[in-house]
Amino acid sequence: MTKEVLDGLLSDLQEFFKNDYSGHDYNHTMRVYKLAYNIAIQEHANLEIVSLAALLHDVDDVKLTQSINYQNARLLMNKYGIDKVQEEVIAIIQDVSFKGNQSKSPSTLEGKIVQDADRLDAIGAIGIARAFTFGGNHNRPLYNDENPVLNMDEASYRQHKSSTINHFYEKLLLLKDMMNTDTAKELAYQRHQFMKNYLEEFYDEIEGKK
Ligand code: ADP
Ligand code: NI
Structure with a gap:
């Protein structure tokens, strides 16, 4: 090009x-x-x-x-x-x-890479910002005391109204294990750790510990 x-x-x-x-x-x-x-x-x-x-x-x-x-x-x-x-x-x-079917992996290397990049953009610092933006646009609470809903199919999940923090457990923290390429696995691992640290801070602040 x-x-x-x-x-x-x-x-x-x-x-x-x-x-x-x-x-x-x-x-x-x-x-x-x-x-x-x-x-x-x-x-x-x-x-x-x-x-x-x-x-x-x-x-x-x-x-x-x-x-x-x-x-x-x-x-x-x-x-x-x-x-x-x-x-x-x-x-x-x-x-x-x-x-x-979320486990569908593209057949070519080029496809695997684009899927990895699209998924990486849902995690890490940007992923956190996107999740809270989505939550705000859909009038979802930041967090609540409901349990995360796991293993829901895509169509039902779109109807389901999770708090944004629950979205981390339902989707975002699962993405690092869905990467296709080694390069993306490494990047996903870093972004994943960042989200876990973020969640720890978040809970400490909710409890007024920090
Ligand atoms: P895609 O078409 O890339 O799968 P989605 O429309 O599912 O995108 O999501 C767009 C962005 O909104 C992503 O960053 C995703 O994590 C976020 N998002 C989707 N559903 C929720 C939700 N229930 N709560 C918070 N964020 C969400
Ligand atoms: Ni996209």
């Missing part, structure tokens, strides 16, 4: 995400792109495919658009004459956005 194509794509994405949907905005896309790119270098993956799939991974998200057959990603790739790798990129977006 040339610099001109990348710059053009970035400005198109900025326009696309300008109505800022909680959690799936332009900045999320940029973070996933940068992370995926860095992981791809470590893992010796195809940088063009990883870059395109990361940049386009959310443009056909059902929560954002009523897109059919990944039309937004296809439209953008056609605009820049990206032809040869188009189907490979679409296949990755399809795998990464697949929600029915």
Whole structure:
């Protein structure tokens, strides 16, 4: 991908995400792109495919658009004459956005990397900020005395109204064991430790201990 194509794509994405949907905005896309790119270098993956799939991974998200057959990603790739790798990129977006079965791992290295980057963005300092933003947008309490609900399927989970702290136990603390690549496992481990430290501080402060 040339610099001109990348710059053009970035400005198109900025326009696309300008109505800022909680959690799936332009900045999320940029973070996933940068992370995926860095992981791809470590893992010796195809940088063009990883870059395109990361940049386009959310443009056909059902929560954002009523897109059919990944039309937004296809439209953008056609605009820049990206032809040869188009189907490979679409296949990755399809795998990464697949929600029915959380254990589904993309079949190519490039797909595994984009999925890892998307999941890494849900943990660590950014993950904590996104979780509380989501909670605020959905009128959820920061914490309560309910127990976390484990092993709920994706569709039911979306209906379930957990406190944001419970979301850590239901999802965020489980993500480090779902990484595909060694590079992402290492990054996830660091982010995981950071979240655990954060939770310890949080409980101490709730109890007025600090
Ligand atoms: P994705 O499409 O990437 O799976 P989601 O819409 O499930 O994204 O989540 C977007 C962001 O909101 C993520 O950072 C996620 O952790 C957070 N989030 C999702 N559900 C909850 C919840 N019940 N409580 C707090 N944060 C949530
Ligand atoms: Ni995403």
